[in-house]
Amino acid sequence: MKRLKVSHNVIRRLPRYLRKLDELTEAGVGRISSSDLGQQLGLTPSQIRQDFSCFGEFGQQGYGYNVAALRDQVAAILGMNRGFRAILIGVGNIGHALMDNFCFSEWGVCLVSAFDINPALIGTSFNGVTIRGMEELENYLENNAVDLAVLAVPREAAHSVTERLVACKIGAIWNFTNMELTEPGSATIVENVHFSDSLLSLSYYMSERQDEEAARAARMAKKNAE
Amino acid sequence: MKRLKVSHNVIRRLPRYLRKLDELTEAGVGRISSSDLGQQLGLTPSQIRQDFSCFGEFGQQGYGYNVAALRDQVAAILGMNRGFRAILIGVGNIGHALMDNFCFSEWGVCLVSAFDINPALIGTSFNGVTIRGMEELENYLENNAVDLAVLAVPREAAHSVTERLVACKIGAIWNFTNMELTEPGSATIVENVHFSDSLLSLSYYMSERQDEEAARAARMAKKNAE
DNA sequence: TAGATTGTTAATCGATTAACAATC
DNA sequence: TAGATTGTTAATCGATTAACAATC
Numbered sequence: 499m500k501r502l503k504v505s506h507n508v509i510r511r512l513p514r515y516l517r518k519l520d521e522l523t524e525a526g527v528g529r530i531s532s533s534d535l536g537q538q539l540g541l542t543p544s545q546i547r548q549d550f551s552c553f554g555e556f557g558q559q560g561y562g563y564n565v566a567a568l569r570d571q572v573a574a575i576l577g578m579n580r581g582f583r584a585i586l587i588g589v590g591n592i593g594h595a596l597m598d599n600f601c602f603s604e605w606g607v608c609l610v611s612a613f614d615i616n617p618a619l620i621g622t623s624f625n626g627v628t629i630r631g632m633e634e635l636e637n638y639l640e641n642n643a644v645d646l647a648v649l650a651v652p653r654e655a656a657h658s659v660t661e662r663l664v665a666c667k668i669g670a671i672w673n674f675t676n677m678e679l680t681e682p683g684s685a686t687i688v689e690n691v692h693f694s695d696s697l698l699s700l701s702y703y704m705s706e707r708q709d710e711e712a713a714r715a716a717r718m719a720k721k722n723a724e
Numbered sequence: 725m726k727r728l729k730v731s732h733n734v735i736r737r738l739p740r741y742l743r744k745l746d747e748l749t750e751a752g753v754g755r756i757s758s759s760d761l762g763q764q765l766g767l768t769p770s771q772i773r774q775d776f777s778c779f780g781e782f783g784q785q786g787y788g789y790n791v792a793a794l795r796d797q798v799a800a801i802l803g804m805n806r807g808f809r810a811i812l813i814g815v816g817n818i819g820h821a822l823m824d825n826f827c828f829s830e831w832g833v834c835l836v837s838a839f840d841i842n843p844a845l846i847g848t849s850f851n852g853v854t855i856r857g858m859e860e861l862e863n864y865l866e867n868n869a870v871d872l873a874v875l876a877v878p879r880e881a882a883h884s885v886t887e888r889l890v891a892c893k894i895g896a897i898w899n900f901t902n903m904e905l906t907e908p909g910s911a912t913i914v915e916n917v918h919f920s921d922s923l924l925s926l927s928y929y930m931s932e933r934q935d936e937e938a939a940r941a942a943r944m945a946k947k948n949a950e
Numbered sequence: 951t952a953g954a955t956t957g958t959t960a961a962t963c964g965a966t967t968a969a970c971a972a973t974c
Numbered sequence: 975t976a977g978a979t980t981g982t983t984a985a986t987c988g989a990t991t992a993a994c995a996a997t998c
Contacts, residue, residue: 505964505965507965507966508965509925509928509929510921510925512925512928513920513921513925514904516924517902517904517921518904531978531979531980532979533979542966542968543967544966544968544969545966547982548965548966548967548981550981551980551981551982555980557979557980557981558973558974558979558980559972559973559978559979559980560974560977560978560979560980561974561978561979561980562978562979563980575928575931576924576925576928576931577931577934578924580927580930580934582927582930590821590825591820591821591824591825592818592821592825594821595816595817595818595820596919598817599816599817599818600919602923604920605920605923605924605927606927607923645930646926669930670926670929670930672922672923672926676743678740678743678744680766687926687929687933689922689923689925689926689929691917691919691922692739693822693826693917694739694743694830694831695736695739695743696898696915696916696917697828697831697833697898697915698738698739698742698804698831699738699739699802699915700872700896700898700915701802701803701804701806701808701831701832701833702735702738702803703735703913703915704803704806704808704871704913705802705803707913708803708806731988731989733989733990757955757956758955759955768990768991768992769955769991770990770991770992770993771989771990771991773956773957773958774958774989774990776957777957783956783957784955784956784997784998785954785955785957785996785998786953786955786997786998787954787955787956787998788954788955788956
């Protein structure tokens with residue numbers, strides 16, 4: 499598999515391709531052309547062919563793409579077959595929801611342990627994942643291969659926990675706290691899930707539409723007054 | 725306030741500006757230049773000035789920006805002062821976490837009601853928000869001003885609930901289901917929070933690094949063999 | 951006033967789209 | 975073979991960066 503310096507925009511489209519290809523498989527579609535796929539995703543055929551060509555030649559002239567084969571290629575590109583191992587830190591509301599409802603294994607990630615400070619939780623397990631005390635963190639990381647930490651602690655704890663993780667040379671953090679975890683100079687990869695950012699951009703687009711509608715109404719009123 | 729056709733990239737940076745400006749206020753910083761702000765956010769001063777200039781002139785030559793004033797401008801641009809009203813649909817794990825932990829009002833949004841099918845939940849309330857039965861949805865939307873629906877139902881229910889919301893001409897959907905809610909032709913604004921997409925792009929970057937390290941190790945081994 | 955820093959125009963860079971030869 | 979569709983090269987478009995006159 500090729501792997502040139504691929505732009506962030508391309509990377510963010512890959513999971514959408516995967517999802518659509520899974521959907522097509524489920525619907526019994528065996529092959530698809532770049533124009534059909536583009537139509538279904540709101541992208542141009544050119545863009546789709548460009549995107550895939552970053553990683554190899556997955557199609558066939560005159561035929562298109564084999565859905566199952568392409569799906570497996572995309573999955574491989576995303577690293578879903580690498581068996582990355584994750585720990586969850588913070589089994590509060592959001593952490594618990596992830597443990598209970600989010601199927602890590604569906605995305606090729608294995609959740610191997612969870613950590614919390616709540617004595618009532620420590621020692622219990624959900625979906626086969628045991629919750630340990632936070633004081634065991636460093637020891638656990640030393641003795642077990644862990645690729646990423648899912649950070650779901652309260653705001654207040656975010657910074658100190660991050661420092662502990664970075665000190666343990668954790669490879670990556672999937673950040674559900676509403677904090678910017680810039681640890682400049684550290685090699686840790688950070689991916690943020692900022693609920694508030696998402697809500698605010700939605701709020702922006704709602705405002706924009708509201709203003710447009712008000713402007714239209716004002717024009718109408720003016721017209722009627724004439 | 726100006727409001728030209730502003731690119732999506734700019735919109736996605738606005739919530740980050742807001743967060744940083746709040747942080748600066750908290751730290752007692754009263755003014756900041758575009759270069760300082762850029763440094764702290766990993767952006768160029770030019771980009772910051774360009775971004776703000778989409779909406780007006782908020783700075784002062786020779787001085788920079790007043791942090792508090794700029795913060796308020798950004799908040800207004802994002803529509804945080806418009807009192808948008810939201811309902812939550814689905815009080816399962818993720819819905820419950822949002823109700824319990826996510827401070828809607830901090831972002832200018834008012835959560836006015838929740839809906840679920842679970843009889844044990846109907847009639848109860850969390851943080852002052854009452855949970856109603858799903859059969860009341862249409863009636864509620866008819867009799868109350870609601871700007872957006874937070875969709876946190878299980879996968880299976882996503883499609884049918886979306887159809888009901890669109891039929892009620894809901895203005896916007898904040899989508900926490902892992903489904904693509906493309907309702908083409910509808911005027912509903914959709915903002916997705918796809919956990920799996922986020923995890924997979926993280927997985928991509930972890931894979932990329934893994935490959936780079938393997939390549940480096942291979943080069944080293946070859947060198948040593950010579 | 952002199953220094954600093956904006957807002958904006960121009961230049962550059964990168965990403966998307968179009969075109970087309972290659973080929974299944 | 976003829977039609978379809980790829981992978982890739984070239985053209986276009988848009989976003990980011992640089993430069994600079996305006997001005998606090």
